Amino acid sequence: MDVFRQHSDMKAEAPYIIDDCRVPSEWPHSGNVEFKNLSIKYGTGLDYALKNLNVAIRPGEKIGIVGRTGAGKSTLAKAIFRLLHENIEGSIETDGHDTATFGVGDFCPKLGIIPQEATMFSGTVRRNLDPLQEDIKCGINKRLSENDSRFSSGQQQLFSLCHLLMRKRKVLVLDEATADVDLETDRKMQELIRSEFSNCTVITIAHRLDTIMKSDRIIVMEKGEIAEIGPPQELIANGGMFAELVKADEF
Numbered sequence: 432m433d434v435f436r437q438h439s440d441m442k443a444e445a446p447y448i449i450d451d452c453r454v455p456s457e458w459p460h461s462g463n464v465e466f467k468n469l470s471i472k473y474g475t476g477l478d479y480a481l482k483n484l485n486v487a488i489r490p491g492e493k494i495g496i497v498g499r500t501g502a503g504k505s506t507l508a509k510a511i512f513r514l515l516h517e518n519i520e521g522s523i524e525t526d527g528h529d530t531a532t533f534g535v536g537d538f539c540p541k542l543g544i545i546p547q548e549a550t551m552f553s554g555t556v557r558r559n560l561d562p563l564q565e566d567i568k569c570g571i572n573k574r575l576s577e578n579d580s581r582f583s584s585g586q587q588q589l590f591s592l593c594h595l596l597m598r599k600r601k602v603l604v605l606d607e608a609t610a611d612v613d614l615e616t617d618r619k620m621q622e623l624i625r626s627e628f629s630n631c632t633v634i635t636i637a638h639r640l641d642t643i644m645k646s647d648r649i650i651v652m653e654k655g656e657i658a659e660i661g662p663p664q665e666l667i668a669n670g671g672m673f674a675e676l677v678k679a680d681e682f
């Protein structure tokens with residue numbers, strides 16, 4: 432069972448496959464991601480976790496997302512993969528297709544993610560690098576036991592990066608993907624991501640500002656809304672929230 436089917440079997444999941452709306456084989460071809468009037472609640476009667484987001488991310492753009500705890504950063508990542516699909520208004524269009532029209536089992540494997548908590552499957556290292564059995568020639572068959580305690584969470588995040596490197600996707604979401612590695616490893620991972628995914632759209636949710644300082648644009652989230660958006664140096668020069676975050680981080 433792959434990771435997307437595991438999610439789709441959870442209660443009230445989005446359809447896994449929609450027979451009359453299958454994902455085109457070359458999708459996504461450019462990596463344009465557009466949030467249009469996107470608002471999300473976790474339940475009827477709750478406050479909006481995201482409020483009326485409107486932003487077009489260009490093909491190949493590197494976007495850093497920052498904000499205080501509860502600002503809506505992870506909700507945005509979940510929305511891209513439609514792990515939330517109820518109480519949603521507006522849409523997310525990737526290369527011209529509203530992803531809500533596709534089954535999650537169809538479109539999620541076409542995007543790449545390093546989640547906050549990377550998962551190791553039982554079996555082999557090879558299975559962890561190629562869970563969808565796309566016949567990647569990694570040549571590693573070392574056996575792992577369930578939740579293998581020999582791998583730290585940082586090492587599991589490195590596995591996720593290797594997995595992405597071996598099956599490149601046009602759109603990647605890194606949700607605090609380097610949170611559990613040291614600063615030096617984080618820098619190396621960011622360099623690798625910039626060089627290996629230079630033609631891919633990369634949306635990075637960061638808990639360290641250092642991780643996203645070389646992004647093309649930064650989105651600062653606050654209470655579910657976009658408070659600021661622009662190149663990092665421009666935001667610093669403007670002296671707003673991002674500048675305050677950088678100052679507090681003692682850059």
Ligand SMILES: Nc1ncnc2c1ncn2[C@@H]1O[C@H](COP(=O)(O)OP(=O)(O)OP(=O)(O)O)[C@@H](O)[C@H]1O
Binds near residue numbers: 501503
């Ligand atoms: N499962 C949930 N049920 C109800 N509300 C939730 C749930 N998950 C998040 N929220 C709420 O949605 C809002 C946005 O949360 P989200 O986790 O997206 O923020 P975040 O910026 O990623 O925070 P953090 O940096 O702490 O991970 C918050 O008000 C949060 O309390």
